[in-house]
Amino acid sequence: MPSKTKPAQQTERPARAFEEAVSRHLQERARLLLSAQGQVLELLVSARAKIVETLTGQPSDFQQWQLTRLLGQINDVLDGAMGQAGALFALRMSDAWKLGEDLIDKPLTAIGHSIEMVLPQLDMGVLKQMQAFGSLRLKDVGREASAKIGQQLGMVTIGGQSPFEAIKEVQKLLASDSPRRATAIVVTEVSRAFALASNERLEQAADIVPELGKQWRRSGKLHSRWNHDLVDGQVVGAKDQFSVPNPGGGIDKMKCPHDPNAPIEQVIHCGCVMLPWKKTWKVKTPGALPFSEKELTMDGRKAALEQARKRTEGRQE
Structure with a gap:
């Protein structure tokens, strides 16, 4: 009986090792995406709190609002938040790039194709371009938010709405539109880094496997x-x-x-x-x-x- 089951076991063990390696790296990918989203959202929440604090500290008389100075303060907060978000975003893209490469290397190694030490390093220039492009897109989110906030505050200075109404609109903008756009960029571009690294590595491995x-x-x-x-x-x-x-x-x-x-x-x-x-x-x-x-x-x-x-x-x- 043992001799009859041995060939099946020899087939099942590599297959199980392959699927376990794939599953492990896909789980790491999911955790990485959640982490990247959470870090960017945390920065935006902090920026929103600072901006709302700045606005609530303004005089109740709209005629005393200094729009240019106020917008400068808000721009500084948004620029700082998006700069930090871009730096974190670039790090998460690097993590995704390495993880995407490992999605090919590790499962193939688990079933006897030791390609990791044979294949050349992936072209990091592609990753750097993606990081730069993604960071620019995040900065655009900050600029668009600043422009929309400026419109709300401008309405206050001409008596078109009360400071209270403007603050409510700014809070809404910074709680929904900006986070939604920023996290969409992060998830899409981090996922892209993972996918492109996997594909490039697979094409390299095809010359050996x-x-x-x-x-x-x-x-x-x-x-x-x-x-x-x-x-x-x-x-x-x-x-x-x-x-x-x-x-x-x-x-x-x-x-x-x-x-x-x-x-x-x-x-x-x-x-x-x-x-x-x-x-x-x-x-x-x-x-x-x-x-x-x-x-x-x-x-x-x-x-x-x-x-x-x-x-x-x-x-x-």
């Missing part, structure tokens, strides 16, 4: 993009592109989730990932991930997609 490919894996969000759910499990060669339906019609060619050449509607708020894949590997879910009962109940589009899949499978049988 025969028939290496890549698989699109959906995010698992409750209300995810229907078109990304549709391509879940799609497999292409390591240096080829995925074919992803565009919500507006047609097909977008993407080398990985968060591809910088893809339309913005394909990447913003996207939680999908790309995984290393090979036909001969034994994995728990080789194709599309089944939808959970909660997903099917809460999202009608997923329920419709599931029914369409079942009809297709029935015809194939």
Whole structure:
């Protein structure tokens, strides 16, 4: 009996080690994204408190407000917050870049492909450009917030609204619009760093590991993009592109989730990932991930997609 089960065990152990390594790095990615969001939000909350304190300290008589001086103080607070956010953001992108590289190296090593010490270092120039671009976008959030705050305060100085009403509007702006835009930038760009590093590393590894490919894996969000759910499990060669339906019609060619050449509607708020894949590997879910009962109940589009899949499978049988 032991001799009969040994080959199965030899197959199962590498497969389990591969999936465990992939799962571990995807969990690290999720923690990294949450950490990056939390750090940026904390800076914005602090900036909001300072700005509101500055405004509440102004004279109750709007005619005594010194708009130029007041806006200068607010700009200083916002510039400082966004500068700090940009520095933290760059660090989290570096973490994501290394983690994306490890998503390829570590699982392949777990199944006997020791590529980590053989392949060259990824081009860090790409990461630096992404960091610079992302930091500029965060600064734009600060500038736009400053301009909108200026409009509210300008209304006070001409008697168009009371200081109390202006402060309420500024609080609303700094509590919703600015954090929403800043966190969207952080999540999108940190995810992009992870995805591009993984893709670049996979293309390098393809020169060493025969028939290496890549698989699109959906995010698992409750209300995810229907078109990304549709391509879940799609497999292409390591240096080829995925074919992803565009919500507006047609097909977008993407080398990985968060591809910088893809339309913005394909990447913003996207939680999908790309995984290393090979036909001969034994994995728990080789194709599309089944939808959970909660997903099917809460999202009608997923329920419709599931029914369409079942009809297709029935015809194939």
